[in-house]
Amino acid sequence: MTVRGGLAVTLVLSCSWAAGCGSPGLVPVVLETEPAAENQLQLTENKDVDILFVIDNSGSMGAEQANLAANFGAFIEVLEANDVEANYRIGITTTDNGNSWCPPGSTTPEAGNLVLSSCRERLGDFIFNNGEEDVSDLACNDICTLDAAALEIQPTLTQDDANPKPRPWLERIEGFTNIPAGTSTFDAFRCFGPQGINGCGFESPLESMYLALTRARNPDEDSYGFMRSSALLAVVFVTDEADCSYNKSWASIFEPDGNQVFWADPADMFPSSAVCWNAGVDCVGDPSGYDSCDPVDKDVDGDPTTDPSDAVLHPLSRYVAQLGDIEQDKQALNAESEVIVALIGGVQPDGSLVYADVGDSDPAFQHDFGIGPGCTGPLGEAAAPPARLRDFTNSFTPDNLHSICATDYTGALEAIADQIRSKIIPACYYKCGADTNPDTELIDAICEVEQDVPGFGVRDVPECLRDAVGAYAVDPASGSYVMPSTEDEVCFAARTDVGGQSDDALDDIAEYCVDLGANVEFQLAYAAGVLPPSGASTVASCVVSAEPAVDCPELN
Incomplete structure (x- = not known):
């Protein structure tokens, strides 16, 4: 030349x-x-990044979903900045994988399916506990201002499918989006992001991620092609509870006639989320301020086990291996590729972690979650501290932990987007x-x-x-x-x-x-x-x- x-x-x-x-x-x-x-x-x-949001849609998440949607612009601004100009896809799923106490019909377990529909089309999802809790205005109507025409998903191609059709994710690639002209990704997310509060209260964020990424590789799934072979992959968990990704072979841990070793009180008529904490975490030290609380695999009798098939909650190794394999495949094409993981959860606003029993000072919370709050929001809303999600996040992106109790998620979303920015050169x-x-x-x-x-x-x-x-x-x-x-x-x-x-x-x-x-x-x-x-x-x-x-x- x-x-x-x-x-x-x-x-x-x-x-x-x-x-x-x-x-x-x-x-x-x-x-x-x-x-x-x-x-x-x-x-x-x-410059390519595929972002999966796993959003808790249980009964306590109305204000948190509103916060996420309202502040999402901070995330998009970083991705679209001049020195980033990311070609991004954003997929959304929930933490609902079903449970015998959450029968089909009472919830709609997504089991990793990507959800892309306006919250205004599913306002019933924002009503919980027989109508006693209604956040349809707080978490949807007051935030989502677009009609169906402004949110109509436009047909696009993928690396794996040359036939254009609407896909169950948001994207902006080479300046072109899959939403109508005049609609920004930020405004679209304000409608698509809120997932409601009628999801199963035994949240399984890790299993939801696992299933979502598995579906994205299955040609028979609508989400096939969501993950691009050489794109960065980012997974963002938003939840106020402990991970309860249980092995369905051991669903008896939730049953009154099963082994109730993980129940807060075996005399209860139904299990609380304390089952999730007790089945997957052990703490050491003074209960008023534990030295540490760490994930542990336990069998149906509550004993530690080294056999993954005997663990009542799926071992973290299941999820670390999945993302590790994805990262390895990407690095075969691009040695600098990696997976980014972030958590907006029960972390103190300064990023610190608190593990303590609260006993008689808050017996209801202790009974319901098996541990005291990891943080408390401005209106008194409390979140359980993470242990399994903490270790999983740190396996890929150390200390990328942010507080779900913050009054404004702008800082958290900017920090997560900055992790992506740092990989785009x-x-x-x-x-x-x-x-x-x-x-x-x-x-x-x-x-x-x-x-x-x-x-x-x-x-x-x-x-x-x-x-x-x-x-x-x-x-x-x-x-x-x-x-x-x-x-x-x-x-x-x-x-x-x-x-x-x-x-x-x-x-x-x-x-x-x-x-x-x-x-x-x-x-x-x-x-x-x-x-x-x-x-x-x-x-x-x-x-x-x-x-x-x-x-x-x-x-x-």
Whole structure:
């Protein structure tokens, strides 16, 4: 490839995916100065992220769901920021996997199915305890302001299905969403996120995650294709109780005629959530402030067991292995890929954990949950502390624990989104691009791009369309780049705006690149409905500065 007016520098952006890249990034980027091989540099970029929210829909979760939905904009703002521009999918399921005390008809166990329907279409889900608890206004009507037309899910493709159809998740990929024009993901989540309060009170968030991710790999499921092969995976649990992911072979632990060793009181007519705590956690130290409370596998008689099939609650190893295998598969394509896990649960607002029996000071809570509150909200709403969910979260993303008792989840959602941000690295050009037109405010970088598509060969990639003043044109439908012609499927942008010389955000180079001293950042954009080709590699060459020490003094 030849470049006008100076030394050619080659930037290789490659992606090797099972069925398509899905973003302008998510690619190993190799920067090399020809012909010296020792000048090769490599970084890994990943802009695709699949996010699964597992939301507690039991009777105590009305205010918490309202809080999550109302503050969700903070999460989206991070994902859509200029230096992130994530290509994201958001799936939602509940903690309801059913129980003999939660018969079908009294609840609607999702068992990992993704839920994507407006809360206004299921207001009955927001009424609990024979109408004594009604949060339909608090957790839905006061938050969701969109009608059915504004929430109609648009047909999309996946890596595994070339037939467009509505999918049970929200997505924004290459600036295009699967919701109607004019509807933001934030506003849509305010309607889709609240799950109601009539779900089973024996919450199984870990099993719900397990089933949701298993379904996403099953071609017979509606959620098939939710997980992209090379995308980051983030799992966010939102619950105010302990995990009760029980092995249904041992459902007798909930039955009055079964072994009641885990019951708060064997004389009770029905079990409380204390069964979940007692069946999966042991504490040591002074009960008024335990030294620690840790997960333990117990058999039906309450004795510790090393046989997973004898454990009444599924061992944590079941869930760690599942995410570990998914992470390993992703790392086979991209060595930097990983799984992110977060919990909004019974954690103190400062992130600390409290484990204590409350006994006579709050006998009802002790009886119902087997332990005292891990935190208490401003209206007195209390949450059980996590033990199994704490250890599971720490297995993948240490200390990514946030308080469900907080008055505002903005901080928690920003922190979780920042974990995703930290794994998304822009495609900075690690050589100093030459300004070929000093008379303009922006650096006028001259670059050429080719893409090698396996099975099809090499094609030239045109530059995305610029407007009359030289800024990148904006597609009004997506807010993203414009293909130079209707026949083009992909175009590139060489972003160079550091100080806001242009009013166009599409020109802005990511702060990450600026901090490294780079003056050019590459973006690939695909036309609506076009999936990036599997295994494609893209090579970009730019004219470089003859005086890099002057033009890019901070570039290392």
